[in-house]
Amino acid sequence: MTVSTPRPTIGWAGTGRMGYAMVSRLLHAGHDVTVYNRTRSKCEPLGELGATIVDSAAELADRDVVFTMVSASKDFAEVALGEQGILRQPAKPRILVDCSTVSRDVSAQVRREAEHVGTALLVAPVSGNAKVVKAGRLSMVASGPREVFDEAQPLLTTIAASVTYAGQDDLARLVKLAHNIFLGVVTQSMAEITVLAERGGVSRAAFLEFLNGSVLGSVFTRYKTPAFVNLDFTPTFTPELLRKDFDLGLAAARELGVPMPVAALTHHIVQQSLGRGHHDTDFAVLLSEAARSAGLTLEPEDADVSDGLSASS
Known part of the structure; x- marks a missing residue:
C-alpha cells in the first residue's frame, strides 16, 4: 500500500487538548491538514496556523491519511462508522490512524469495516499531554500492518519524539x-x-x-x-x-x-x-x-520548581 503523494493530505478528527497540540506539530512542519472537532470553536484557532476546518467527519474521508484522537470508544465508533463517519463515505482514506484509547471490541469493529472498504487501520496511542507534545517529548506506540506503519512513520515521528512498533492488530492498545x-x-x-x-x-x-x-x-x-x-x-x-x-x-x-x-x-x-x-x-x-x-491539610508552597521540560519545535 502506498500513499498517493510524497506529502500526503491529512485529515484530523478530535482537537481537544492533545489533538490540538498534535495537529499543531504537523502544521508547523508544513503539512496540509484538514481538521474536524465536534465543538468547532476548539479547532478554529488552528485555522490561523494553516489548517482547513470542516463541519463533519465525513469531509475528512477524501484525505490520504486520517488521524482520530477522541475521548471514548463510542466517539471513535461514531467518527469512523456513524452516518457522517469517515468509513461511510464514497471516498475513503488509504490509512486511518487512531491515537485514542478505546476498547478492543470497538477497535475490532472499526478494523473489520476498514478492511472491508480498503482502508488500513493503524492503532497509535500516545503517552504524554499537550505540554509534552509542545516540548517535543511525546511517545507513541503503534500496531497494524508493518508496511502501513512504515508508510505512516514520517508523520508519526513529526508528532512524537519516540515511536515504537509493537506488532499487528491492537497490540499497541494493550x-x-x-x-x-x-x-x-x-x-x-x-x-x-x-x-x-x-x-x-x-x-x-x-x-x-x-x-x-x-x-x-x-x-x-x-x-x-x-x-x-x-x-x-x-x-x-x-x-x-x-x-x-x-x-x-x-x-x-x-x-x-x-x-x-x-x-x-x-x-x-x-x-x-x-x-x-x-x-x-x-x-x-x-x-x-x-x-x-492522613489528616493533613496541604497548602501551596509557592516554590519555583522546574517541570523538567523545555519547549522545542
Missing part, C-alpha cells in the same frame, strides 16, 4: 493500557510518600528535589513536581480518563489471567477521588486525597 495503569500506580505511590515526608516535617519541594535527583527520579516525577509542590491541578489528564483506562486495563488483565492487586487498589482510590467530586481536575489531585486520608 501497551498503552499497561502504561496508564503504571501511570496511576506511580502517581498514587508518589502521593503517599510525599505526604509521609511532609507529615514528618519535610517540605514537598525539598523531598521531590531529592527524589528527582535520585535513581528513582524520572521525566514523569519531575513533570509532576510543580503540581505537587504548588497544588496546581489544572487538568492535563483527569481522574475520569484515568479510571477509564484502569477499567479497560483491568478487564484485559482478567481476560488474560494476570493478577494485578496493586493496580486494583489504585483503581479503587481513583474511583474514590471521583466520588469526592474530582472530575474536571488533574489526576495529581491524588496527592490531596492521600493527605486527606
